Amino acid sequence: MTETSKTVPGAALSGLRVLDMTRILAGPWATQILADMGAEVIKIERPGEGDDTRSWGPPNVTDQQGRDRGAAYFHGANRGKKSVAVDMARPEGQRILKALAAQSDVVIENFKVGGLAKYGLDYASLAAVKPDLVYCSITGFGQTGPYANRAGYDFLIQAMGGLMSVTGQPDGTPGAEPMKVGVALTDVLTGLYAVIGILSALRHRDATGEGQHIDMSLLDVQVATLANQAMNYLATGKSPGRLGNAHPSIVPYQAFATSDGHLILAVGNDGQFARFCDVAGAPGLATDPRFATNPERVRNRDVLIPILQGLMSGRSMDDWIEALNAASVPVGPINTIERVFADPHVQSRGLRTSPETPQGDRLVGVASPINLSRTPAMPPRAAPDLGADTIGILSHMLDPSIFDLEALMTDGTIADFRTKKDGE
Template sequence: MSTNQNDMAADKAALAGIRVIDMSRVFAAPIGAQILGDLGADVIKIERPGVGDDGRGYGFSWVPGKDGIETRHSSFFTVSNRNKRSITLNHSRPEGQAILKELVKTADVLIENYKVGDLARFGLDYESLKAINPRLIYCSVTGFGQTGPMAARPGYDGLFQATGGMMAVTGIPEGQPGAGPLKTGPSLVDFVTGHNTALAILGALQYRHRTGEGQFIDIALLDSSVAMVSHIMQDYLISGQAPPRLGNGGNGGGPADLMHCADGIVYLTAGTDEHYRRLTVLMERPELFTDPRFDSNLKRGKTNRAELMDLINAWSSGFTVARMQAMLDGVGIPAARYNELAQVWEDEQVKHRNLRATTPHAHAESGSVDLIASPLAQMSASPATIRMAPPMLGEHTAEVLAEIGIDEARLAQLREAGAV
């Protein structure tokens, strides 16, 4: 993006003028900081000299660099660190702590995801930094929260899918081959926790706007993992009975499941009585609408779901995906083609929404990197934007430290001392 385009984006940015110190690593908290960056905040990412964010080594693919440069932009790092400036800083050294405290004086928000109490050893806990900047919003993201018998434990996404209930309701139904708990493909607890992090900070910024007061925010992956189970967990709280795993079945009305066509798959959601009636007419099986096996949502979506889907799949197998989609669209029954990852980017609506965001990247072999657009990009007055590719390790150290009065000579001394 050109300088003029950057200026234009800054003028419309919801969080223009907000500075965020991002001391987080790996995925959940970096996602939260990135959302703030997408909304226009100046996010300064603090990384360990020579090592950087642990997330730089996660994932299965890395952005190829040019001229023999290793970008160390793994898939995990690339998807969660755009719109940030990276500086290297050793906060275990007094010189590093002093620099960080100078940055905190200029900051609105600090995000960290160290073990509970870890940063207090270096005078970088909330109470210490609040004394420097009373308006600071300090957000700590941990696995189990700041208090309680498990607070000291480390935690990663899969642990919380297991312990928070997500795996209990995900997977192939009992009695079928392969039945049992199943983790989701993406790190959904991390992803949702990142969004909860950003949401809490936005609320704290609004509170500060009214009162002038900063605050401490305790975000836990555990809390997010339990909340994510959502209406299925609420079913349990109401009834005292755990709903069964439904595999690809819908969680509300039925039939809702995969329909296998002659050349691919369509996901069908005929979740109301009227949708189901239209489906039986389309199938030329109107008697199925009043069939006592399928004459209620409970029967269609739960007790007799497999039997009904066998009938539907026997019918759908005689049509192509395109024909089936057109038929269902024609009578107003919700349905969507199943896409492999490559097909997602060929989907006409995905293209229309510009969800593949090709972004200039000075150090990438191709000169750019494809990113996933922000879901907040369609705000009419202050849309989320991608202004910068994820940073190289320490790419902005000199630039950021110059903003707090550290000149090149002093920077050289700090590098020699291992502080930056």
């Protein structure tokens, strides 16, 4: 284990230091997870501007005093981090970042392929001075291949990676067109896979003393997470189409209209289907050879679904949910996000939090879903103000005989969050 990663009491990744040179969502999502688990994440931002998503509002987050704390988007992916504002385009800024990297376990970046080489901040340059460094690069299309130099954004990758081809209403129905998912899911999934890669590389480093470069591609992740839809194509040679809220391999597994709203019925096996039919007052459907087994229900979905829709529309949503839950048939409402956070189970799991700023102010936030029994996630900590930790981190980690922080502040190479306030 290297000097930079001595374990200390606390969360699972306490003692791990991450130099975060990412922005937008995929990279910040990865480093937010690492911060949740106790890693010290030093987020590098552009002086005066910061991460692009700081300005991706409204809506903005306010503290309990009603003060604007910046775009909600930024707060959704940057909790628990420290912000250091450094201009990496300047030679002195590059020297600062090299010095920080030399004292870090992990560097993660999402610049275009080769974009950091001109600053001496690419993997080859940093590994030359710290051979055990784990360095993760996140790009749209990866470090190799004919598209490597293209910019990649989640929406584009959802399209190119096939997800939109299986999302949306079927052709010939109202509103039929390929549809993106309502959150930037490819970015989020790439962040998750990046964490898996980083932790795997750290395990190897701890065993061998060797660092390595992790090449994460949004397109790779999107193709890999097509899951059953990818295998359906590979097994048949036929591209799956759009089925709206229906499932290609399970029936009934979709949204149904009740007398006062829609719900989700998710029948996963023949026993659940038989119990549903009993609750619906149509036990004969479960013994009908066309519907008795899931393969037959899939083959005969066009016959079965209209029958079920007729049954579902005759009772209220709450009536169905209560009766089917009592019969252990998976069912649930289609909640708005307001209803999600009002749900008693979501509340009991503590998913809404009140992260605290260094000044003691309380904001709103979402909890980490990772629940470890012995090394739980860190207490909720708010996303940092731009440059909030510049002086604190740099004065601690840099040699004052080499780096004159006051001079660097004066010439604009670094910025502290107080700079703007002092000049107002």
